[in-house]
Amino acid sequence: MKHVKKTSRTRVLTGGAVVAALALGGFGAYSASATGENTAAAPAAVVAAKADAKNKNTTRTTHLTVEAATKAAQATLDAAEKENQRVSVAVVDRNGNTIVTLRGDGAGPQSYESAVKKAFTAVSWNAPTSELAKRLAQAPNLKDIPGTLFLAGGAPVTAKGAPIAGIGVAGAPSGDLDEKFAQAGVASLGK
The missing domain is CATH 1.20.5 (Single alpha-helices involved in coiled-coils or other helix-helix interfaces)
Incomplete structure (x- = not known):
């Protein structure tokens, strides 16, 4: 070559x-x-x-808009303020991701995280957290699931029977009050 x-x-x-x-x-x-x-x-x-x-x-899923979540959170906070309660409010989506949180004036430092966990717990089981707390007697290991809090104060938001969000409230002197305020937030979405 x-x-x-x-x-x-x-x-x-x-x-x-x-x-x-x-x-x-x-x-x-x-x-x-x-x-x-x-x-x-x-x-x-x-x-x-x-x-x-x-x-x-x-599949298709339904989600709350940021506007609707904010409306529900504000209605929840307003209901608590009418009764002179200092609370934090959290609204999470179907997957447990936080959409909006509001911390009322004077709410305790623990209330923020508790509200998020209650909202997550409510949407995860599509039930008010007061009902879920009662289930702990039969299944005490439920409380070991990360991110959950089995205390009254969380309420699911549903559409066509399926959970689409959760509202959690913490900071009032009783879980019954927290849950009452969370239910006011849920009710505001129907208006």
């Missing part, structure tokens, strides 16, 4: 030709892609949307 000595000029010209070829090839692919997107993408998106609507492997 015969070796040909390449000069630096030959290398530069060869390299430049390769870069130009790649650039033109990329431009051609981009142009073809852009043209294809403009003409075929819309029908493909419609077909994909129809397929998703009929997909038996997915």
Whole structure:
């Protein structure tokens, strides 16, 4: 095999030709892609949307809006303030993620975390936490589930019978009062 000595000029010209070829090839692919997107993408998106609507492997869930969660939290806090109670309020979504919290003037430092846990507990079991606290006699290990608090003061928010949020209240002198205020928040969503 015969070796040909390449000069630096030959290398530069060869390299430049390769870069130009790649650039033109990329431009051609981009142009073809852009043209294809403009003409075929819309029908493909419609077909994909129809397929998703009929997909038996997915579900749809209902969630409170931030506006609705804030309205419920404020109604809860207002109900407590009417009775001169200093509480914290938490509203969580179906997955237990906090949507909004309000800490009333003078609420104790422990009330914030307790309100979140009560809301989480209520939505997790779709039941008021006062009812769940009664279940501890038959299943004492329930209290060991992380993030839960089995004290009265949490109320689930439902839509079509399914839990979509939880409202938790803490800070009043009794769990019964906390739960009464949480129920006022739930009731405000029906108005």
